[in-house]
Amino acid sequence: MRRLLVTGGAGFIGSNFVRMVLSEQPGCLVVNLDKLTYAGNLANLAEFLNHPNHKFVKGDICDGGLIEKIIGEHKTDTIVNFAAESHVDRSITEPKVFIDTNITGTLNLLEAARDKKLERFIQISTDEVYGALGPQGKFTEKTPLTPNSPYSASKAAADHLVKAFGHTWGVKYNITRCSNNYGPYQFPEKLIPLMINNALNDKELPVYGDGLYVRDWLYVYDHCTAVWKVLTEAPPGEVYNIGGCNEKTNLEVINLILDRLGKPQSLIKHVTDRPGHDRRYAIDANRIMTELDWRPSVSFEEGISRTIDWYLQSENWLGNVVSGDYQKYYESMYSER
Numbered sequence: 001m002r003r004l005l006v007t008g009g010a011g012f013i014g015s016n017f018v019r020m021v022l023s024e025q026p027g028c029l030v031v032n033l034d035k036l037t038y039a040g041n042l043a044n045l046a047e048f049l050n051h052p053n054h055k056f057v058k059g060d061i062c063d064g065g066l067i068e069k070i071i072g073e074h075k076t077d078t079i080v081n082f083a084a085e086s087h088v089d090r091s092i093t094e095p096k097v098f099i100d101t102n103i104t105g106t107l108n109l110l111e112a113a114r115d116k117k118l119e120r121f122i123q124i125s126t127d128e129v130y131g132a133l134g135p136q137g138k139f140t141e142k143t144p145l146t147p148n149s150p151y152s153a154s155k156a157a158a159d160h161l162v163k164a165f166g167h168t169w170g171v172k173y174n175i176t177r178c179s180n181n182y183g184p185y186q187f188p189e190k191l192i193p194l195m196i197n198n199a200l201n202d203k204e205l206p207v208y209g210d211g212l213y214v215r216d217w218l219y220v221y222d223h224c225t226a227v228w229k230v231l232t233e234a235p236p237g238e239v240y241n242i243g244g245c246n247e248k249t250n251l252e253v254i255n256l257i258l259d260r261l262g263k264p265q266s267l268i269k270h271v272t273d274r275p276g277h278d279r280r281y282a283i284d285a286n287r288i289m290t291e292l293d294w295r296p297s298v299s300f301e302e303g304i305s306r307t308i309d310w311y312l313q314s315e316n317w318l319g320n321v322v323s324g325d326y327q328k329y330y331e332s333m334y335s336e337r
């Protein structure tokens with residue numbers, strides 16, 4: 001029986017991963033450690049909160065004592081580290097918490113993995129550590145790390161720490177670097193759910209700059225299956241890119257959303273650009289496809305339909321998420337743009 005300590009399991013990707021594991025791997029225990037920041041939400045896992053193989057602990061990955069205690073108590077053999085501050089725009093206005101959680105938090109988890117001699121440490125990183133691309137080319141696992149935002153710099157620092165713990169103390173690790181995810185339970189600060197929510201409410205859709213920035217979109221379930229493959233089949237000490245070969249400009253994505261919702265293009269408003277905005281990301285995922293036989297299973301057209309349907313059917317979830325602090329966030333981020 002695999003015994004996982006999943007961090008950040010109440011966030012977007014973490015909760016999708018926990019749901020997948022509990023649904024598809026009956027022999028697996030999941031201890032879910034999450035601080036429940038603005039991005040963490042137990043409603044993301046409502047139907048699994050009393051599942052016998054799921055133990056939720058509210059806590060901070062910066063609390064080293066707590067991590068050791070959890071590993072001792074639940075005899076977990078693997079850490080899967082999803083916990084992070086994850087939004088680029090927030091990292092531009094308030095970078096410090098990104099350093100605390102994404103770097104110091106990862107350091108604490110690595111110390112615990114080393115001291116408790118865990119079987120594996122999986123670091124959920126991002127393609128943003130590679131920096132930005134021009135119109136041509138793709139990121140491979142050999143692309144040098146040249147992060148541009150405080151968010152991606154903190155994630156790159158964490159990747160270096162993970163490798164250093166492998167090199168220095170023999171911690172058995174893997175690092176995964178995935179492209180942009182979308183799907184159910186994503187907090188509406190990120191492009192796709194923000195645009196769905198605004199369009200549903202006939203609010204302006206704030207497009208940064210010319211809207212021709214390119215992201216390589218992957219449906220969240222496919223990211224989760226890739227992480228599971230790495231966790232169960234990859235040799236230690238290896239890095240895997242994960243992506244769906246699905247590049248789209250932001251305007252293409254937004255127009256598709258408007259189309260599906262039957263809303264007019266006149267909602268689009270070009271606003272002041274994000275400082276230091278990375279022009280294009282594109283992932284070469286050949287390695288995980290050939291070595292671990294992983295494939296994405298959901299096309300963009302199918303995934304965006306499923307995602308829009310999910311938001312349409314999750315009025316309560318969305319209503320709770322966009323009340324209170326979200327309104328303040330939206331005001332502060334967009335009112336003078």
Ligand code: NAD
Binds near residue numbers: 059
């Ligand atoms: P998210 O912001 O939705 O969720 C992050 C979760 O971490 C939340 O539940 C939050 O409460 C928790 N958390 C934050 N600080 C914590 C702390 N100090 N201790 C414990 N828990 C803490 O993020 P996401 O989009 O689900 O991303 C998950 C991971 O995947 C991140 O590491 C991110 O860098 C990476 N990633 C995200 C994307 C994407 O498109 N969203 C793409 C590639 C990689």
Ligand code: TYD
Binds near residue numbers: 088207208214
């Ligand atoms: P985002 O979802 O923040 O992901 P990331 O910056 O980590 O790739 O943004 C995706 C793209 O959408 C990025 O080019 C910025 C752009 N964007 C907007 O144009 N308007 C918005 O309101 C947001 C949140 C993002």
